[in-house]
Amino acid sequence: MRVLGIESSCDETGLALYDTQGGLLGEVLFSQIDIHAPYGGVVPELASRDHVRRLPLLLRELQQQTGVERPDAIAVTAGPGLMGALLVGVSFARALGFAWGVPVLPVHHLEGHLLAPLLEGEAPFPAVALLVSGGHTLLMEVRGLGDYTLLGETLDDAAGEAFDKAAKMMGLAYPGGPILAQWAERGDPTAFALPRPLLDRPGLDFSFSGLKTAFRYALDKVRPASDQQLADLAASFQAAVVETLAEKCRRALGQTGHRRLIVAGGVGANKALRSRLADLASGARNREPIALHYPRLSHCTDNGAMIALVGGLRLAGGLVPAPDFPVRARWPMESLETR
Structure with missing residues (x-):
């Protein structure tokens, strides 16, 4: 058909x-x-x-x-x-x-x-799914076609939206998220101490509005910023988002007991996020490897x-x-x- x-x-x-x-x-x-x-x-x-x-x-x-x-x-x-x-x-x-x-x-x-990911011939169920894009950030438990349970979602901005807004503050062109990620490749992710929202409390919900505000204050403090300062700030912002997403995925996998993780949405193409999730999947603390499933870019x-x-x-x-x-x-x- x-x-x-x-x-x-x-x-x-x-x-x-x-x-x-x-x-x-x-x-x-x-x-x-x-x-x-x-x-x-x-x-x-x-x-x-x-x-x-x-x-x-x-x-x-x-x-x-x-x-x-x-x-x-x-x-x-x-x-x-x-x-x-x-x-x-x-x-x-x-x-x-x-x-x-x-x-x-x-x-x-x-x-x-x-x-x-099924377009690549995979059938990764049951699994935890991270849907992360400009409009949505949520974690789902997937047991089959149409059989989904919401585990956590953003309480305000989506991760991709936060990327774009941070990029706009830096004066980058639209859509700024991918451009900010390019700047981050040249920066030091430890240069600025930005918060990891909601990681200090239990649960699987996300929040990125506070991180976005902290980013704006940090940017204001270094204006007029050099290219290296902007790269460091971009790297620090990206590291905060990536760590938050990865930690929530780790918690969701532990809560459900599933060993498969689906990552979908535009932010799923982010290189730093993929690298961090690869580390999570192969971590020594895992009882067995976690299988990661992505659609093609x-x-x-x-x-x-x-x-x-x-x-x-x-x-x-x-x-x-x-x-x-x-x-x-x-x-x-x-x-x-x-x-």
Whole structure:
């Protein structure tokens, strides 16, 4: 069965064609970074309008790439995300479904990230999953398709959001998170004493607003800062975020007893985080090695392939919803139907 995946939850327009027997057949993606860069962040109205322009063009490109004019089903991100952007993608999917006479399935955006490692042929369940991106930071226990339990989440900023805001304070271009990480490679992570939020108390929740404030005060103290001071500050900030994420993962693995860790979302591509988690996975205190599961780097950020994959899995599991499914800016993963 061939499933067309459509992703338009924020500032990337992605389409992909996934075959439940043959795997990923093709994918196309357009990033709106240049559109939103002058504003220093995503402008929802501009994002929605560009999705309207790009979706038909990307569909034609995907059809030419794969040679498949009509899929057997359509999977589309129905939440969470920017409401206007979601409505554009769902409306496009429903129009295609009506024209082609094929079913349209709603997909949870975070479930797409969570299951993206399956595009590499892995089936890492049961597991703990760290979903860490510009809009979300949470820990989930994963027992199977749709069978998720929230273990902890951010109480304020997401980790990726904190990276971007810290980068903006430094005067770096948008999106600043990856650029800050590049600066951090040249810096000393011990140069500035920045806090590790919530590590001094039990639990698996995150908080990054206090760290962001401490970063701003540290930056103000060294202005006008040299390039080396900026690199040191970036490295210290990154080290605080990475240590917080890694420690919460260690606690979640200990609490659940699972020996597999899924890391998904854009921040999952961060080199320092991957190195720290690799140390955690192979640590001497572990009773046995912890298996780390990542999607390929191009699937860490938003894409249509992960949406097509989830649609195919849910179809194969007989989980076909009513055609009048809602579009939701907020959508708890625990409410998903379990196979």
